[in-house]
Amino acid sequence: MADAVETPKLDRKDFVSDQEVRWCPGCGDYAILAQMQRVLPELGIPREKLVFVSGIGCSSRFPYYMNTYGLHTIHGRAATVATGLKVANPDLHVWIVTGDGDALSIGGNHLLHVLRRNVNVNILLFNNRIYGLTKGQYSPTSPTGKVTKSSPMGSVEQDLNAISVALASEATFVARTVDRQTKHLAEILKRASEHQGTSFVEIYQNCNIFNDGTWSFATEADVKDDNTLLLEHGQPMIFGKEKDKGIRLNGLAPEVVTLGDGVSEEDLLKHDETLDNPAHAYLLSRLMYPDFPVPLGVFRNVQRPVYEEQVVAQNEKAVEERGEGNLHALLHAADTWIVPEGPDGETVREVSEEEPSLSDIIPDISQEDQLAPRTSLQHFMYDPISSLDLPTPHSIPAQTSLSEAIKLMRDENAGCLLVVNKKQRLVGIFAQGDLFEKVAGSDIDLQNTTVAEMMTKDPTVLKASDPIGHILHLMSLQGYRHIPIVDPDGRPISLASFKVMLQFTGGLFAEPSVN
């Protein structure tokens, strides 16, 4: 074994483990395994740097058959294990082998996140549109209507398109190939390995036991050229046994056209796998049999920073900025005090610069000092009501008669009056609304009825120290038109009216800084 490692040139046999392969005879998995073992020697990666990680399912036996490092994990979780491995050891070349149930059902969440993070791993999704290991239940890629043991009357579920899912998850390399097209498969494996970032490869794989022929439209010699479209970067999309058909865009909708008859190659959609915008790749992913040929090849191949490299770069940056971590300093990074030997020594306190215990006795204050002028929104989030220039309210004693109150409102053009008791504490509010609702049209004796009888009792009030936002909040939520501002003893100091607040907010939006 050791000799093989020291020999720089490896061959297929170096990657064959001593484990007996236990897939059903005729299973598409064999072809994929064979291509992998054939391609790896060409990549020039030392065998000990390779790790195959899988979940659960037929395909997930794959690592046992590869004479590399390998982890056969649990259902759906290969991506999580591979991510931890790459963060701990970014030098390794990690392949994830998964299936349609493993990756898109139980492991759907992890697939989404490994792709968006762009961990530098290669994901091979063996899609056979069935649960094979558990003997034939429908999977998330089984077509609607599929009759299986768990769907005897046909599946009523919408199936997932693996390529579309990968693109929606911000994958940077997305490709599709077929178990039986060995040259194409080998080419795609190589390209996946070369890509920096997550490579996602869907492999149409035949399960000859539980779902035989599910991809025959794409594999049988007589039909495959008419039903598949080989994607080539920079080339127009031509397909068909006679190479006479193509894909053209009609507005935003793709259509199949026949070349000749006024349709030339120029009119066809050209493939560009490097487009930053995934719309083109997504459009291709929606080309589905039988209405369209299914594309095979690389849908998308773009560059984005690799997750684990960025993690390590932050380690390096932190060391650059703060120096190599020092445990002694770390344990002391707080306010400390030294208890001296002997009973009479004086305890000494060391205030930490780094990690203030009172860190934020005044967190907002120290922040505030550094902050650029606040945005207008922050103004009413934080600033106290006292910073507004609110009018002094009209206060009247509770025994004031209604007629006097109404006269005052008219004379002063006041929308409302605040009713106070002998100690000048607010007991109610009498507003125009009360006038309309309770007084107008009734036969109330305006001279002999007090305002206390008609007012709204115990109105909602605010303190001068409350944030301005509270006024707006109450007005918008509760529909209040007036909110008295009172001192700690409940005596009115000012009045926030709808009108004044409108003026205030209007002022905010006049500021150019608001966006």
Added chain:
Amino acid sequence: MADTPAEQPAESALQELMEVESIAIRFAGDSGDGSQLIGGEFANTSAIVGNDISTMPDFPAEIRAPAGTLPGVSGFQVRISSEDIFTPGDEPQVLVAMNPAALKTNVNDLPEGGIVIANTDNFTRNNLRKAGYEESPLEDNSLSNYRVVKVPLTTLHKEAVAHVEGLTNRQIDMMKNMFALGLSYWIFDRPLDPTIRMLEKKFGSKPNIVDGNVSTMKAGYNFGETVEEFQVRYHIKKAVVAPGTYRAITGNQAAALGLVTAAQKAGKTLFYGSYPITPASALLETLAALKNFNVRTFQAEDEISAMGSTIGAAFGGAFAATGTSGPGIALKSEAMNLALMMELPIVICNVQRGGPSTGMPTKAEQSDLLQCMYGRNGDSPMAIVAPATPSDCFDMAVEAFRIAIATMSPVIFLSDGYLANSSEPWRIPNPDDIPAIETNHPTDPETYQPYNRDPQTLARPWALPGTPGLEHRLGGLGKEDGTGNVSYDPDDNQHMANIRAERIARIADRIPLQTVMGPKTGDLLVLGWGGTYGAIRSAVKRAQQKGQKVAATHLRYLNPFPKNLGDILQRYKQVLVPELNMGQLSLLLNGKFPKHVISYPKVQGLPFKISEISDKIDDILGA
């Protein structure tokens, strides 16, 4: 600062200075009132004057509850003592209530005769209504069992800072808690100097901020001296504390530092994969800030991913850890078992909270013990360590890694929300005195087999990917020992189950023997684990002072138990096991040892009070 009042302890004739051993104060108010901050500073000053301290925060039940409402109240309790203390303590003797809601939620915890300091400026009709008071409790005699001191704190504070220029209203508002701090310093006879020095150091470049804070703190102090309502103030003598450098530390801080220290002592990367969850998130946050220690944090998409990532990281050669709480452990359990089958060293921190289901996330319980012991499919023995105090979280986190590496297996670090957030003084260890953690990675293909075991520890070798010639496959399927090849052979399976159990059992050979506080034999042994340490120890001490033949012992190793535990149990007529669950450790003990232990369960989301355990001891001993 020659005019600091504390330097001229003028004792007014009206006020007596009462010498006490131990006393607790609780600060309570809206989140914005800074109870945690002044509580922390009060604790710091107390530590500096030589008292032992212990603190416990009480977080609001709702993060963004409106100001003035009951769910919005947050609190912070500090116990100070002239003796070694183990718990923030039972009832506080003094309550500082910044508003009616704070009074309402806390006043029932005060003993009769306790002091209530209320900020009357906040007892407005509106606030009273929000707290559900019809009448002001300060006026209606309902607090006649307490000594109520009414302080127009906001008003006095504003007067105190009126001379300071350039302060915004908001700054002034935020400083008002310093008045309460000053007043508390007066009641408990603490100096102002340490806080003044701290303020000068922290805000030296902003003299008006220092001036404002100091002025209002002094005003609070002087207020205590001048008003007649205080008939008593307290003096707490210095505790006898071992010399050394100290800091205050919470359990979560200590655990995070322990994990980093372990990795550093092995010269390894620390990988921490975690999904945010209360009360464990502080571990992730603390570690994420320590990237210059080669700490790599991974905020996973879910709990399962967090656990899965540690498996990959451990396989890759990092010191791998994850942290969560009970609901997260439930989600992780399948992957935890994979780690167990692959025999990879991983530390799994469970900061327990109130359960079941979402339960009470901000409250502490010890009810995940059986989940950690047995909550996985198959027979899957896993080592469990449990810190006893906030600072012990440091030692036990290091210990968890030490065991994980030595046995090549996952280890559960079982903390709880109470330990996680409480703080105590910690004599900072010299990291050079902490023994290195040896790791061994084989490189010789001739002798290598993935499951070749160390005959002593039964640990398999930790071969790292990247090592030429050691290519091997690990998986969750049943396997043959030695080669690790997949095997469903009946004998192989029995053998591997035996090995997995034996590997954990043999940890007992390496951990310290269990010790007992108190008489070696006696009428009663009070046995605890985890965050109940302080309450149990204090209660047992009291019982011993009364002459009862009671001892205490506290388990820090829950699986396996220390070797001599069975013998210890036999030496006492009865064994009492107080636990913040429905009797989980009791069940384990009763299942394993002939001695029948008495369970004392409690699941109220609150720690044990010393008095509760004392009463129980009296009950059992017929005192």
